[in-house]
Amino acid sequence: MPAHTYQKATILGPGLIGASIGLALKGRGMAQQIVGLARRTSTLEAAKGIGAIDVGTTDLEEALEGADLVVFAAPAMATIKLMEQTGALCSVLGGSKGEKPLVTDVCSTKVEVVEAARRSLPNEVEFIGGHPMAGGESSGPEHARGDLFDKATWVLTPGDQTSAETVSRAEFLARALGANVLILSPERHDEIVSVVSHLPHLLAAALMEAAGEMAQEYPETWQVAATGFQDMTRLAAGGAELWRDVCLSNAIPIGDALAAFRQKLERIEAWLSRREGQALEEMLVKVREQRIQLEE
Amino acid sequence: MPAHTYQKATILGPGLIGASIGLALKGRGMAQQIVGLARRTSTLEAAKGIGAIDVGTTDLEEALEGADLVVFAAPAMATIKLMEQTGALCSVLGGSKGEKPLVTDVCSTKVEVVEAARRSLPNEVEFIGGHPMAGGESSGPEHARGDLFDKATWVLTPGDQTSAETVSRAEFLARALGANVLILSPERHDEIVSVVSHLPHLLAAALMEAAGEMAQEYPETWQVAATGFQDMTRLAAGGAELWRDVCLSNAIPIGDALAAFRQKLERIEAWLSRREGQALEEMLVKVREQRIQLEE
Numbered sequence: 001m002p003a004h005t006y007q008k009a010t011i012l013g014p015g016l017i018g019a020s021i022g023l024a025l026k027g028r029g030m031a032q033q034i035v036g037l038a039r040r041t042s043t044l045e046a047a048k049g050i051g052a053i054d055v056g057t058t059d060l061e062e063a064l065e066g067a068d069l070v071v072f073a074a075p076a077m078a079t080i081k082l083m084e085q086t087g088a089l090c091s092v093l094g095g096s097k098g099e100k101p102l103v104t105d106v107c108s109t110k111v112e113v114v115e116a117a118r119r120s121l122p123n124e125v126e127f128i129g130g131h132p133m134a135g136g137e138s139s140g141p142e143h144a145r146g147d148l149f150d151k152a153t154w155v156l157t158p159g160d161q162t163s164a165e166t167v168s169r170a171e172f173l174a175r176a177l178g179a180n181v182l183i184l185s186p187e188r189h190d191e192i193v194s195v196v197s198h199l200p201h202l203l204a205a206a207l208m209e210a211a212g213e214m215a216q217e218y219p220e221t222w223q224v225a226a227t228g229f230q231d232m233t234r235l236a237a238g239g240a241e242l243w244r245d246v247c248l249s250n251a252i253p254i255g256d257a258l259a260a261f262r263q264k265l266e267r268i269e270a271w272l273s274r275r276e277g278q279a280l281e282e283m284l285v286k287v288r289e290q291r292i293q294l295e296e
Numbered sequence: 297m298p299a300h301t302y303q304k305a306t307i308l309g310p311g312l313i314g315a316s317i318g319l320a321l322k323g324r325g326m327a328q329q330i331v332g333l334a335r336r337t338s339t340l341e342a343a344k345g346i347g348a349i350d351v352g353t354t355d356l357e358e359a360l361e362g363a364d365l366v367v368f369a370a371p372a373m374a375t376i377k378l379m380e381q382t383g384a385l386c387s388v389l390g391g392s393k394g395e396k397p398l399v400t401d402v403c404s405t406k407v408e409v410v411e412a413a414r415r416s417l418p419n420e421v422e423f424i425g426g427h428p429m430a431g432g433e434s435s436g437p438e439h440a441r442g443d444l445f446d447k448a449t450w451v452l453t454p455g456d457q458t459s460a461e462t463v464s465r466a467e468f469l470a471r472a473l474g475a476n477v478l479i480l481s482p483e484r485h486d487e488i489v490s491v492v493s494h495l496p497h498l499l500a501a502a503l504m505e506a507a508g509e510m511a512q513e514y515p516e517t518w519q520v521a522a523t524g525f526q527d528m529t530r531l532a533a534g535g536a537e538l539w540r541d542v543c544l545s546n547a548i549p550i551g552d553a554l555a556a557f558r559q560k561l562e563r564i565e566a567w568l569s570r571r572e573g574q575a576l577e578e579m580l581v582k583v584r585e586q587r588i589q590l591e592e
Contacts, residue, residue, distance in 0.1 A: 133520060133521075133522040134522065134523075152522070153519045153520060153522070155520065180519070182516055182519050182520070184516060184520075188514060188516075189520075191510075191514070192510060192514055192516065192517050192520045193520060195506050195507055195510045195517070196507050196510070196517060196520055196521040196522075196525045197520070197521075197522065197524060197525065199503065199506065200503060200524055200525055200528040201524065202561070202564055203499050203503065203528065204528065205579065205580055205583045206557060206560040206561060206564065207495065207496060207499065207557070208583040208586055208587050209560060209579065209582070209583050210491050210495065210553070210556065210557055210560065211491055211492050212582075212583065212586050214487075214488060214491045214492070218484060218487070218488055220478055220480060220484075220488065221488050221491070221492060222590065223449045223476070223478050224429060224449060224451065224478065224480075224485075224488045224489060224492055224493070225492040225493075225590075226429040226430065226448070226449070226492075226493065227430075228493060228496055228497065228530075228531050229492045229493065229496055230590070231527045231528070231530055231531070232496040232499065232500065232527070232528060232531065233583075233587055233590070234524075234527055234587075235524050235527070235528065236580075236583045236584060236586075236587040237584055237587040237588055237591070238584070239584075240577050240580035240581040240584050241577065243580055244573050244576050244577040244580060245573075247564075247568060247573075247576060248568070248571055248573050248576075251568040251569065251571065254568055255565050255568050255569055257506070258561045258562075258564060258565045258568075259565060260506065261502060261503070261506055261561065262558045262561050262562065264502040264505060264506065265498070265502060265554045265557065265558050266554075266558065268498055268502065268543075268554060269551050269554045269555060272543060272544070272547040272550055272551045272554075273547065273551055275544055275547065277540050277541075277543075277544050280540050280543060280544075281536050281537065281540040283501065283505065284501055284532075284536035284539055284540060285536040286505070286508075287501045287504035287505050287508065287529075287532045288532060288533055288534070288535075288536050290504055290507075290508050290532075291504050291529055291530075291532040291533040292533055294518060294521075294526070294529070295533070
């Protein structure tokens with residue numbers, strides 16, 4: 001794959017994902033300069049400390065000036081606000097060899113973010129929504145890793161007005177950072193992640209809450225909780241603000257996923273109350289096979 | 297801790313837990329002979345192959361003859377049946393230095409199993425229920441490890457009629473195998489594990505099922521499922537028969553836990569449908585703190 005170098009890559013929100021993109025770009029020599037924008041200078045210091053950005057600023061215009069790659073990497077709601085502010089400042093952006101600046105994001109939900117980009121960003125930039133499926137429960141630039149995207153799936157969500165050129169440039173970028181690219185519509189992306197990402201997160205949180213309530217009654221609860229419980233609640237350690245945004249910006253698919261999931265639990269309750277062991281076992285056998293296949 | 301040697305330790309059902317007990321006893325020189333009983337000779341061959349048992353048999357009387365330690369290590373329903381059969385054969389058991397044979401089990405649920413033992417086993421044996429919290433999603437003697445119980449919690453569930461001597465002998469055994477002992481009543485044990493063990497298992501299974509349904513509609517689903525999803529469904533790879541038994545033998549507490557959990561999900565759905573970000577965030581902040589404490 002030929003190298004492609006950006007003059008100035010701007011990362012708006014160098015948290016875990018943003019700072020990992022910075023490290024990955026730098027490690028591959030893909031950006032001459034990397035600039036990070038954050039509200040808190042401590043975030044910028046941390047991102048600079050690990051070498052994920054060269055320059056940190058709290059000023060959006062300064063961050064965007066001359067940038068030919070812009071990555072929105074803040075939580076969804078903050079990203080939507082930043083997109084509105086960026087729309088008014090687009091004239092300061094860079095771009096070279098006749099190429100418009102490439103603008104993308106890494107938010108966990110896509111319909112609302114892509115719609116905000118369509119509304120806010122002018123045609124002078126090439127925008128495409130993105131979502132690298134990496135990161136897990138840790139957050140903040142201090143956990144960033146240049147190899148975070150190795151073999152991860154990086155979803156790109158072109159809309160009707162996204163050019164083939166934009167798709168191809170974003171694909172090149174994601175692949176250069178080690179990821180496998182998957183093209184999905186924003187709607188399809190949000191529906192899938194509501195089940196395989198957002199639902200699991202909320203289940204982990206609710207399970208942690210249930211165990212906490214049990215522990216108030218029986219303090220031995222935590223001693224009894226074994227590795228399976230640890231696995232099942234690890235996601236609950238994720239950033240609360242980030243996940244609030246994720247949930248609010250994908251509220252309808254998540255609501256549907258939760259309601260459908262409740263029905264599954266209700267069916268299990270019915271089996272248990274009628275001691276229908278066979279129906280329960282058939283379901284357990286089926287999901288066991290699927291889970292084992294997934295491992296292969 | 298002084299060594300204590302059993303003449304003949306009999307493991308009824310040398311699966312993951314039973315065979316690990318065999319390996320741990322042998323590694324510490326705590327049993328002169330270890331005998332395993334299983335329905336399938338392939339299980340016995342596997343347990344023998346890794347050195348977890350010295351002798352395998354499918355005949356219960358042969359297995360029990362002369363044994364001064366008996367561990368019921370089959371799934372709950374099979375254990376209850378084995379206890380009934382064992383009751384009629386107790387006269388063949390061993391015992392030395394005036395000590396009655398020590399009889400225990402490792403089932404994941406305790407009320408029904410302890411009640412079956414009380415019903416089936418005569419006073420000529422010292423019975424105490426037990427539940428080593430170890431093992432996770434793998435099953436079968438091929439995954440057994442002699443250090444499986446290192447630092448694990450081993451719950452012992454004495455009943456009203458269990459003597460202090462029996463408790464102390466079982467504590468000695470569990471500690472000698474590396475575990476930390478926790479004494480709980482059978483009822484309290486079952487209530488706690490319904491939330492921290494059985495509920496997680498059923499959530500993992502139902503989540504796997506939900507994702508499987510999504511994958512039928514959108515084949516890309518598995519590509520999008522990241523490490524968080526893998527963590528949240530790992531338990532679904534557990535043995536279906538074992539877990540059917542666990543659920544059936546703890547049906548009422550699990551049913552209560554499921555119903556309470558559904559209410560938690562319904563409350564999240566209400567927050568999402570009303571876009572009540574603050575209430576959601578407060579809950580996420582609270583469980584995040586609890587989860588981080590758990591890690592320490």
